[in-house]
Amino acid sequence: MLPPAGEPCYIGTDPAATERLLQQWRPYQAGFYASGTAALAAAVSAALAVRPGRRRVLLPGYGCPALVSAVLHAGGKPMLVDLEPERPWMQRAELHARLDGGVAAVVAVNFLGIPERLQELAVAAEAAGALLIEDSAQCFPPAGLAAGVADCIVLSFGRGKPVSLLGGGAVLCRDPALAAALPQPRPAGGRQRLRLKAAAYNLLRRPGLYWIPQLLPLGLGKTRFEPLAGIVALDESRRQAVGKAAADFLRQQPHGQRLVAQGPARVAGLTDVAAVCGGASRLLRYPLLAPDAATRQELLVALRQAGLGASALYEHVLPEVDAMPCAPLVHGELAQARDFAARLLTLPVHSGVRPRHVRRMQQVIETVLAASLPRWQGERKEKPG
Ligand SMILES: Cc1ncc(COP(=O)(O)O)c(C=O)c1O
Incomplete structure (x- = not known):
């Protein structure tokens, strides 16, 4: 039985590789969080802070429910946009109709590796005075990173994601003023036992054993809205492992x-x-x-x-x-x-x-x-x- 997504997860501590990654992301500055959802919530909070008086955040009508959890946690109002026929992209006409002076940010979601039309969305968002957030939880490296298209970029290091540490996320901000508006996360607590978790995960995702996690009440493959409890920082062991995990994925x-x-x-x-x-x-x-x-x-x-x-x-x-x-x-x-x-x-x-x-x-x-x-x-x- 094949798992539907994800690679085995290997945790290799290499702070120098993480430093190299941070250099590659420049001029974007990174903030690390305990999940992609927390990272997106932080990005939306920062957008609301630098666009006072605006609360609405545009999202595609089909997508990960974490998009809504993040916007609600940040205090934004999620406004859903229909899709283009047979595309994961937001419908152009509806997006333009909804993109008014009450919109703080547009979230452009990279769907399983298919980028949104970032240049076009950046122009539309800027004309309306809104920020563009590229949600690249499902894609690494982010499609708009090299050209610096989005105001900020969200990454996830969760299970089944391109760079997986079985949890974690990051926000990359192009503008230092936006980076300064990111909320201060609560410190990560406790011992993570990350290598043990990764070993168990790698074992159970083998085709011969994948029936076991499917029988357990883990809700695997089920889509459910979960409210975000709080914005917590990424733990140090994952932070030190990010650079190596990213390099391994790219190889x-x-x-x-x-x-x-x-x-x-x-x-x-x-x-x-x-x-x-x-x-x-x-x-x-x-x-x-x-x-x-x-x-x-x-x-x-x-x-x-x-x-x-x-x-x-x-x-x-x-x-x-x-x-x-x-x-x-x-x-x-x-x-x-x-x-x-x-x-x-x-x-x-x-x-x-x-x-x-x-x-x-x-x-x-x-x-x-x-x-x-x-x-x-x-x-x-x-x-x-
Ligand atoms: C597009 C998108 N954004 C955000 C998230 C949230 O990431 P995390 O699971 O790390 O909280 C996900 C998770 O699947 C996602 O697919």
């Missing part, structure tokens, strides 16, 4: 991604999300759109039965995520985000994915799509355009 070759791109992603009837968005250098999982919601469910069941690590990711638009507090959310129909949520399927691309797994993925997908072909081809004919 890995994305073989799994290449295999999936050349095989399962090309099966007729599926939409390769990265390809239609103009490509992605490094994907965390391989996102595909099934022809319709019913076929997505059939694909998920068949791929899961074959132990191939497929997932539906968040499954719902943000207002419909389990335990989501809906009252503070402002949004419209989110029609395209709903369609995306209902049709999305991700395939694993981590280093445990072998050619035989990818061949099996392709067989399973071809079988399901052939059986459901009359239904989805009929639906396509009915849809104008």
Whole structure:
């Protein structure tokens, strides 16, 4: 049974590598936090502080519920924007309509390695007097880092993320005034036993043992809103390990991604999300759109039965995520985000994915799509355009 995402986690203390990373991030200045959610909350707090009188924060209507936790914790008002058809990007017309003088920040989310249109969003945000926050929790290095497009960039070092320390996050701020407005985190407490945790994690994510964590009540693969309890600093052991973990990640070759791109992603009837968005250098999982919601469910069941690590990711638009507090959310129909949520399927691309797994993925997908072909081809004919 393949895990849907993530690489084994190796903790190597190398403060010099962390120092090198900080140099590479310049002119951005880094603040480290206990999670990506805390880092995003810190970034939003800073944006609200430097844009007094503005409270609204624009987010995509489909995404990680941590986006909402972070904005609410920072005291902002989350305003959800629908997506472009078959893209993880915020819909241009709706974004412009919502981007008024009450907006403090726009959060541009890099979806599994597919960057948002950062240059365009930076121009729109600046024209409205808002800040641009690049949420690069799912992508390393951040797409806008070299060109310095965003006012600040958020990273996550959580489980299944590109640079994983089983927890942690960072905010990179371009402007020293914004960096100075970041909230002071509470100190990290207690011994972390990080190497022990990493060893247990690495053992249990092996294909032969992955059924064990799936049986435990850990909520793996379940999407649920969790309020952020507080903004805590990154512990020292993780801070010293960040640089080495980043360097290790950059050395890995994305073989799994290449295999999936050349095989399962090309099966007729599926939409390769990265390809239609103009490509992605490094994907965390391989996102595909099934022809319709019913076929997505059939694909998920068949791929899961074959132990191939497929997932539906968040499954719902943000207002419909389990335990989501809906009252503070402002949004419209989110029609395209709903369609995306209902049709999305991700395939694993981590280093445990072998050619035989990818061949099996392709067989399973071809079988399901052939059986459901009359239904989805009929639906396509009915849809104008
Ligand atoms: C886009 C995005 N932003 C923020 C976060 C929060 O990161 P963390 O899990 O480290 O709190 C995540 C986590 O999955 C994410 O996917």
